[in-house]
Amino acid sequence: MSQSLRIENLHASVDGHEILKGLTLEVPKGQVHAIMGPNGSGKSTLSKVIAGHEDYTVTEGSVFLDDINLLDLEIDERSRAGFFLAFQYPHEIPGVSNANFIRAARQARLPKGQEIDAVAFYREMYAKMDELGMDRKFTARSVNEGFSGGEKKRNEILQMMMLEPKYAILDETDSGLDIDALKIVAQGVNAMRSPERGFLVITHYQRLLDYIVPDVVHVLHDGRIIHTGGKELAYELEEKGYDWIINEPVAA
């Protein structure tokens, strides 16, 4: 039984334009992989396609979460199967309190008829909010509504901690974060690193990878992984840019 998030030869398009052109990548449990790449290389498309966004059409390829083919599942089934996406732009949900939302998501994971233990739930959530330096008032506020950029990203991590996925994609979680917020977010992610969990961190900047140190770094360009290396690759990219890889002949 394979224990990884496995993307094989993934092709996906939006409005007839192919964005992902045969992307292959495997994140084994216990590892953190990073994807870097210039603007427009398809980074955000990848996360949305895996989550099942209806704007994107998968034309070829597969995505396996352990032995489950995610592409066969609905958006919410993918989530309940253990896939989590920390959004680049988390959506606001007017009128729905953060606590209720997370609770509903947890409830959706329980067998029918089984109810959440409310006391334990709040205790756990408060503990995790403390870890992330989130004020308690965020439980009563509407999901992401009126949150600053940093608060939204923290809230994404809080949800991830509460839902305990098997694999998570962090889509440009560092964008719009100051260094202190970045450290806290990274702390949250690091606390969740375990042999039972895989992460794929999509980022534009090497900075994040100082705090969430990856095992493997991939370079995405024009819808394909064109280069893979260790964590030092991120520094190289920061220093030299992407052109030296892009201009390199693609490995057969």
Added chain:
Amino acid sequence: MVLTPPEETTTRPAASWCDAAPVNDADAGLPDWYLELRSAAWARYNALPVPTRTNQQWRFADLKHLRIDNHALPAPVSASVAADLVARAVSERPAEFAAHFVFANNRLLHAETPALPEGATCLPIEDALATRPDLLRAHFLKHGDFLGGEKFAALHAAATLSGLFVHFPKGRVAEAPVIVHHFIGGEGVAIFPHTLVVAEDHASVSVIDLFESINGKEDTLVVGMADLHADRGGRIQYTSLQDLNDKGAKHVQLQHTRAGRDAAVKVGYLNLGAEWVRNESINRMVESGADCQIFSANLANDVQEYDQRTLQSHEAQHTTSDLFFKNALYDRARTIFSGLIQVQPGSHHTDSYQTCRNLLGSDEAEANSMPGLEIDADQVKCSHGSTSGTISDEEIFYLRARGIPADEARKIISLGFLNESIEKLDGESVKEMLFARIARKFAAIG
């Protein structure tokens, strides 16, 4: 361009249109289609009922103002008056302008076109009928939809012959505005100025109609109409500045906008004079990307009644509109704002806003607001707001603390309140002119 000096026009005795259709001097030589259109309109006028109390489109209106059939067509002004009016109009206009026309009592007195782009047309309707009938006919008097003013529209169609036809072909742009003065004078007379503006693809033009009285105290009636057609990427700004005498003048202005693909139309109303005003503003966004913005500033005092009805009709996807109306009311003045945002079925991804704010400056002033929404599409962002209130003591206190006397402070705040909507129009010289007019009325009413 054929210009007829007023002295040479033959005059008919003014007659009330209770008995016969209003006709103009130059009927001879008008195209048949136009004469037919006119007689059909006359029949329509006679057939249409006068609005009654139960008519929702006249809700809150004082219907006594609708008694208009004792008016008649005016005689031309004398040569000396004409010279005075032209001089007055010339002195009031901004330094930069693309064209300037002066009409008085339905007749052209003056025309100047110093900065019209090549191929652009600015012709009095009467001349356009004679020389460019096909170009005119495509858009002239085509509308059947109004916001309650059907009877006025029919009368206008039966009688109009003055006003300007502005046609900007593809790509023609005028930076400076086209200015049109409409003067009216004589007890019991009526004029029917028409403004037709066509901006073809990516053309851009700004037109201002100024409505003014020749004499200070007279029962007069203006029933004007403005049609704005902006094709793909076209831009039109239309401004109606109404500064008629506030003792007896009535003004009905019926305006239509048709905004095509990516077209942008701005409409501005400034009402200062007249005893009774009815503005109807229909703005249709018929193709995607169209945008309409409608602004109004009204300063009403004494027993003035300003009645404004608007429609923002979204008839295609990805269309946007904004409406921002401001009323400052004093004495026993009344205002009525009735605005409707309609998002037609299938017009998804529409953004539409509407705001009406009333500043009441006396214990007897009355502001009526009816902001309406009818939404029948998906992914729509829509809102409206309406407030009525007065200047807060804190605001006055703040200004007084800076050494400004209370009365002056009140004036400054009210002026700023009205200027806010004028500010949204384009063209510094146009705005300057409007600001100056507002300031003039504030000075006059003390």
Added chain:
Amino acid sequence: MPDSATLEAVNIDQDEGNFSYPEDYAHDAGYGLTEKTIDYISDIKGEAEWIREFRKRALKVFNDKPMPTHWASKDLENIVFENIRYYLSKGQRPTRSWDEVPDDVKATFERLGIPEKERKFLAGVEAQFDSEAAYSNVKEELTKEGVIFVNSTEGLREHPEVFRPWFGKVIPTGDNKFSALNSAVFSGGSFIYVPPGVKVKHPLQAYFRINAENFGQFERTLIIVDEGAEVTYMEGCTAPKFETATLHSAVVELVAMKDAKIQYITVQNWSNNVFNLVTKRGLAHENAEIRWIDCNIGSRLTMKYPGVIMKGRKARGEVISIALANDGQHQDTGAKMIHAADETTSNIVAKSISVGSGRSTYRGQVHIPKHLKGCKNNTECDALLINASSRTDTYPAITVRGNQHATQHEASVSQVSEEQIFYMKQRGLSEGEAMSLSVNGFVNDLVREFPMEYSVELKRLIDMEMEGSVG
């Protein structure tokens, strides 16, 4: 995007009242409405002559008034007044004990949970079955304090000195065509009097049930709360779903004397063949407060604009309104606030949800006449559209005279966006759950205004029937 699953998901439980018992009426005024119908009703009730005259004058007004279709829905034209029965009863007298209620009537109310609610949290209950109350009871201690809680027939017969002075005064017969209709054929409803200083702690509840087809229910309610007294009144209603149109046309008048408080709560869940055309208005004297909390979920067409006339200084009026319009429904609701004294304040908060081809309309009137000081109105109305075919309209009218007032009106239309649903689904919620959470989030702040027991029920009503509807 919202697919059939969502539609089903947002579908509320309109079926809970969808059952009926065979007709077996001792009194049936027959089809159509003439003076004879009125004589029939008056005779059965053994009414005073002035009431019979009042009814007959009202019939004339009703016949003279045109349908208000120049502003209202043309659907009104589908009401065929000749095909409606205006009075049906089993000849029952309201009893104070459920044991004495006829079996099928009792079974009806038991099935709707009324006796249970009464035991749990109500101070008094009146249960009306078609034209007449079958059960009416109020806690003994309230009777001792002088609280009167009876139906309209009894109210006018036994306590004319209390009720007659205000009867038809807040809503005159000719207010509109349907208030005239009600005035002609009214039967049942609640007449309540609360003496000075008495604060009724628990709500009084009325439950209106239509059982018969081709029937019109015309209850009449008059609540008078004397100086410094307080009461909360709640009404619920259901009917079985018939193929033909059923008519419900009530008149509700509230009178709050100096310093009094009235809270009137409605959860309207008629089946969607019912035309629900109701006139509701309150008169608030000095420093009195009237709150209408109005929730409309059922019916085919509802037209209802609860109003408050603030007649005394510092009187307060409030309307909290929730409307849910599903396929084939039109919820035409709103509020009227008439300021008639200095320093009066009013507040309107209306939220509507349109689902499928449902249509919701807000109509509001705020009126501040001249020579008053310090009046305030705040109006907020928000509409949520669920599907591309859903529709919403907003038609407020605000008149302010004078420079010593402040009014503010805001309205917005929004949608549950696709991105919002995607976000929620990514967290593992089904489409139905995501929609449910969003919709409840939209009305949450208003649902909280209902008493606990009702807000739970309301949430359940608005909530989606998830079972089996979404995979």
